[in-house]
Amino acid sequence: MTMMTIAALQKAAESLLSSEKTDVPLLDEVVNVMNRSTGETQQLASKILTELKEQEGSWMHVDGILQFSQLMQTKYYALQILESLIQTRWKTLPREQCEGIKSFIVELVIKISSEEITDPQMKTYLQKLNLVLVQIVKQEWPKHWPTFMKDIVGASKVNDNLCLNNMIVLRLLSEEVFDFDVEMTQAKAHHLKKTFCGEFQAVFTLCHAVMETSENAALVEATLRTLYRFLSWIPVGYIFETNIIDLLTQKFLRVQMFRCVTVQCLMEIAALSVVQMERNGGYIERVISMLKHSMLQIMAIIDPSVDLAEAYKRGTDADQKFIANLAQYLGTFLKENAQIVEVLDETEANTDLKRAHQMALQYLLKISMVEDVEIFKVCLDYWNWLCAELYREFPFQIDRPLIGSFPLLNRTPQEPPRRALYSSVLSDLRSVMISRMAKPEEMLVVQNEQGEVVRELIKDTDSITLYKTMRETLVYLTHLDYKDTEMKMAGKLQNQVNGREWSWKNLNTLCWAIGSISGAMMEDDEKRFLVTVIRDLLGLCEQKRGKDNKSVIASNIMYVVGQYPRFLRAHWKFLKTVINKLFEFMHETHEGVQDMACDTFIKIQAGETNPFIDDILDGLSSIICDLSPPQVHVFYEAVGCLISAQNDPPIRESLIERLMQLPNSIWEEIILHASMAFDKVKYERV
Numbered sequence: 039m040t041m042m043t044i045a046a047l048q049k050a051a052e053s054l055l056s057s058e059k060t061d062v063p064l065l066d067e068v069v070n071v072m073n074r075s076t077g078e079t080q081q082l083a084s085k086i087l088t089e090l091k092e093q094e095g096s097w098m099h100v101d102g103i104l105q106f107s108q109l110m111q112t113k114y115y116a117l118q119i120l121e122s123l124i125q126t127r128w129k130t131l132p133r134e135q136c137e138g139i140k141s142f143i144v145e146l147v148i149k150i151s152s153e154e155i156t157d158p159q160m161k162t163y164l165q166k167l168n169l170v171l172v173q174i175v176k177q178e179w180p181k182h183w184p185t186f187m188k189d190i191v192g193a194s195k196v197n198d199n200l201c202l203n204n205m206i207v208l209r210l211l212s213e214e215v216f217d218f219d220v221e222m223t224q225a226k227a228h229h230l231k232k233t234f235c236g237e238f239q240a241v242f243t244l245c246h247a248v249m250e251t252s253e254n255a256a257l258v259e260a261t262l263r264t265l266y267r268f269l270s271w272i273p274v275g276y277i278f279e280t281n282i283i284d285l286l287t288q289k290f291l292r293v294q295m296f297r298c299v300t301v302q303c304l305m306e307i308a309a310l311s312v313v314q315m316e317r318n319g320g321y322i323e324r325v326i327s328m329l330k331h332s333m334l335q336i337m338a339i340i341d342p343s344v345d346l347a348e349a350y351k352r353g354t355d356a357d358q359k360f361i362a363n364l365a366q367y368l369g370t371f372l373k374e375n376a377q378i379v380e381v382l383d384e385t386e387a388n389t390d391l392k393r394a395h396q397m398a399l400q401y402l403l404k405i406s407m408v409e410d411v412e413i414f415k416v417c418l419d420y421w422n423w424l425c426a427e428l429y430r431e432f433p434f435q436i437d438r439p440l441i442g443s444f445p446l447l448n449r450t451p452q453e454p455p456r457r458a459l460y461s462s463v464l465s466d467l468r469s470v471m472i473s474r475m476a477k478p479e480e481m482l483v484v485q486n487e488q489g490e491v492v493r494e495l496i497k498d499t500d501s502i503t504l505y506k507t508m509r510e511t512l513v514y515l516t517h518l519d520y521k522d523t524e525m526k527m528a529g530k531l532q533n534q535v536n537g538r539e540w541s542w543k544n545l546n547t548l549c550w551a552i553g554s555i556s557g558a559m560m561e562d563d564e565k566r567f568l569v570t571v572i573r574d575l576l577g578l579c580e581q582k583r584g585k586d587n588k589s590v591i592a593s594n595i596m597y598v599v600g601q602y603p604r605f606l607r608a609h610w611k612f613l614k615t616v617i618n619k620l621f622e623f624m625h626e627t628h629e630g631v632q633d634m635a636c637d638t639f640i641k642i643q644a645g646e647t648n649p650f651i652d653d654i655l656d657g658l659s660s661i662i663c664d665l666s667p668p669q670v671h672v673f674y675e676a677v678g679c680l681i682s683a684q685n686d687p688p689i690r691e692s693l694i695e696r697l698m699q700l701p702n703s704i705w706e707e708i709i710l711h712a713s714m715a716f717d718k719v720k721y722e723r724v
Contacts, residue, residue, distance in 0.1 A: 042071050044079055051086045060099040065090075066109040073111050087115065097123040101142055110159045117166045124173045136182070140174050147171055148193065151203035164203065172210045176222070180233045187237040191244050198254045201244075205257070208241060209264040216271050235273065242268075242276050249285050255295055262290065262299045269306035277307055278321040287331035292338060298356065301363040304332055308371035313378060322378055326391055329371060329379055333394040336364065336401065346404040362413050365405045368398050369420035376427075382455040399463045406470045414474060415504065421467055422507055425514035428457050428464075435520065457518065464515060468526045471512045475547040475554065476505035478597070509554035516558035524559070524567050527552055531574050535581075542590045549575070549594035553601035561608075568605050569612065571598060576619065595619065617654075621661045624673075636665070636672040655696045 042050065050064050071083040090096055096119050103116040120139070128136065147167050155161050179186040190208065194201035215234055219227035245268075248261040269277065277283065286303050290296040307328065312321040340346065350361055372379070372395075381392035406417040432454040453461075479502045516523040530548050533539035552571055559567065575598065579591040599606065599616050606613040624636065654661070654677060662670050674697070681693045 041075060042067055042079070042083075044082060047071065047079060047082050047086065051082075051089075054086065054090055055093070060102060062103055062106045062112075063108070065103065066107055066112050069109055069112045069115055091115075091119050091122070104146065110163060113163060114166055117170055121170050121173055124170065124177060128177045133182075136178070140178060140183070143167065143171050143174060147203070147207075148200065152197060152200050154199050165206075168203065168207050168210060171207060172214055175211055176214060176230070179230075180237075187240055191240045194244055198252070198257050201248070202254075202257045202260045205245075205248075205260040205264045209260075209267045212264070212267040212271075216267075231271070235271070238268075238272055238276070242272070246280065246282070249282075249290075258290075259296060259299065262296055262303060266299055266303045266306060269303055270309075274310060274312075274315065274321070277310070278312070278324045283307065283324055283328050284331070287328055287335060291332060291335040294356075297339065298360050298363055301360065301367045304328065305363065305367040305370050308367060309374055311374040313375065325375055325378055329375075329398065330390055330394045332367075333397050337397065340401070342397065342400065344404075346401075347407040347409060350408045350410070358410075361405060361408060362410070362416075365402065365413050365416045368402045368405070369416055372398060372402070373420050373423055376424075380456065380459060382459060396463075399460075403463065403466050403470060406467075406474070411500075411504070418504075418507055418511065421471075422511045422514075424460065425464070425467075425511050425518065428454075428460065429514045429517050431456060433517065435517070461519075464518060465522050465526075468512075468515050468523055471508060471515065472526060472530060472551040473544070473547055474508070475512075475550040476508050477501045477546070478505045478509075478550055478553065505550070505554070512551060512554050513558045516555045520559050520563060523555065524563070528567070528570065531571060535574055535578055542587075545578075545590060545594055549598050553598050556601040557604070561604075564602070564605055565609070568598075568602055572612070572616065576615075621657075624661060624665055624669075633669060633672075636669045636676070655693065658697070659700055 047068065050068055053061055053064060054068070068083050068086055071079055072087055075083065100116045100120045104113055107113050107116070120143075123131075124139075131139075147164070150160070150164050150167065155164060175183065175186060190204050194204045212234070214221075215227065215230045219231075222230070245261050245265055248257060249265075252258050252261075265282075286300050286307075290300045291304075293300075308325075312325055315321065340349075346361065350358055353361070379391060379395045381388045381395065384392055402417055402420065406414060406421070408414065512523075527548065530539065530544070534545050534548065557564075572595065575591060575595045579588060579595065582588060582591060606616060662673055665673060677697055681690060681697065
């Protein structure tokens with residue numbers, strides 16, 4: 039097809055916009071220019087098509103365009119005209135015209151979908167026809183098309199290809215009515231939902247028959263995708279009083295082609311929370327069966343010993359999507375059905391359930407290590423909920439029995455049954471949280487995509503939000519068993535010192551985790567723990583060579599110190615050591631280190647009252663000599679916090695004079711130079 043000139047386009051515009059009958063070949067040429075040309079010719083073609091589309095009677099030419107056009111893009115354009123008519127002016131059309139349009143589209147859809155389609159353009163054309171058909175159904179059904187459900191179910195029995203397309207139409211209709219109902223009035227949306235539920239029996243029978251007997255893989259997959267859209271709103275009897283769950287868990291979950299959508303279906307069922315239903319007789323057993331059978335299939339698909347994080351990296355897109363869907367299913371099921379599947383008193387009858395429950399938790403732990411933030415957020419949502427539940431149920435530590443001559447006090451404390459059930463899982467979860475800890479807002483020194491250590495210029499709000507949720511979860515985990523948390527962190531810190539797990543990433547996540555649990559331990563335990571942590575970090579800073587290494591360690595020392603001001607204020611000698619180290623970092627020119635040193639200094643000095651101020655003021659010039667003006671301002675603010683704590687007015691005034699001595703002397707020197715060269719001072723108009 040040759041490209042039209044501007045003159046030819048102008049002539050085509052006159053013909054198309056004034057003629058009562060559309061010249062379809064000419065329209066094809068204009069559409070071709072629109073899609074393949076550039077610049078002025080494309081703009082003119084676009085203008086012609088827009089004006090033609092906006093003509094009041096343009097929809098009357100759609101049937102001719104769809105029948106005679108040789109260009110698929112022209113047919114798409116015609117369907118846009120028709121869709122606009124249906125959405126905006128359908129109620130104003132005479133009934134015979136509505137019936138005519140409906141019959142034309144239905145016949146066209148049936149004609150195209152009855153044969154197997156391999157051409158991608160034809161598939162797209164059918165998709166657009168389906169969307170137009172659904173818009174007509176929304177307008178016509180049930181008042182003017184009461185037999186729609188009967189018609190579409192009946193037509194599905196003609197052949198598999200037609201049935202497959204009808205499944206797609208039903209799925210689209212479900213999405214329009216239940217997911218995108220904001221486009222309709224509330225009354226209309228409610229009416230369509232009620233009608234869909236009332237006439238669903240025939241649709242369910244069709245879906246069920248396909249799932250049980252069809253050997254057409256494409257049809258089965260389309261049916262499963264349609265069922266997935268139905269599960270959130272259909273009456274629960276269709277789910278729990280049929281064998282749908284068995285078909286999903288025992289027939290389709292193990293088939294690679296169906297496993298992704300099958301897990302999505304199971305996730306929707308898991309979200310129904312049968313415990314809260316008034317009439318759930320037998321439903322609980324169905325949910326238990328769903329977990330047991332689904333876990334058997336998952337264990338066959340993914341070996342329990344496999345490194346899922348590594349497998350995810352090597353997996354195909356379909357494999358990765360399956361793991362993402364599996365995370366949603368397990369997290370949803372374990373959260374919504376915890377009361378049903380938690381086995382607190384194991385017997386021979388519930389051994390299989392307990393094993394399935396434990397395996398579900400183990401798989402979720404493995405998925406939590408996958409290097410994908412969105413998948414991790416799904417897992418974290420469940421872990422945060424679980425830890426909060428266990429803490430609220432029994433917000434007390436389980437301490438060791440006292441040693442002595444008080445037998446009543448020496449009894450072994452009874453651990454709550456639910457906490458005991460999850461004990462080993464929570465221990466593993468602590469390791470996961472420490473190794474995956476998100477970056478807190480205070481960290482200014484980061485590693486960029488090239489592996490370089492640089493100053494962060496823009497706050498990562500997603501990372502900060504993730505950090506807050508992880509911090510809350512880790513605080514709960516610390517309250518549930520502070521000794522295990524301390525042991526995990528101390529062990530990982532030792533592996534940094536001895537080099538077994540040394541890396542910037544590992545050190546960062548460990549220190550961010552240590553900082554996140556500030557205040558979660560008893561003060562004595564916190565003291566013992568922090569002394570070890572800070573001494574090991576200071577030793578690591580001395581041990582490692584290289585500016586980047588030292589900058590990473592320094593930033594982590596400052597972060598940890600800044601999170602525990604209570605501890606430092608209570609331990610004067612340790613505070614003095616830490617602040618001297620901060621002053622040392624203030625001379626470090628690596629990006630971000632000086633800023634963090636100043637920010638940390640002001641954080642830990644707020645409320646400090648000890649006479650270390652004298653040492654600071656004596657060495658003031660040497661401390662701030664390498665700082666930029668904004669950093670000096672932060673430092674002075676921190677020292678001001680110290681001075682404000684002095685209640686004796688004469689001493690406070692003396693400290694202020696000493697603090698301001700350096701800037702005052704600089705200012706006096708500036709004035710002196712100005713007075714000596716007064717003629718060089720220029721007054722500018724403001």
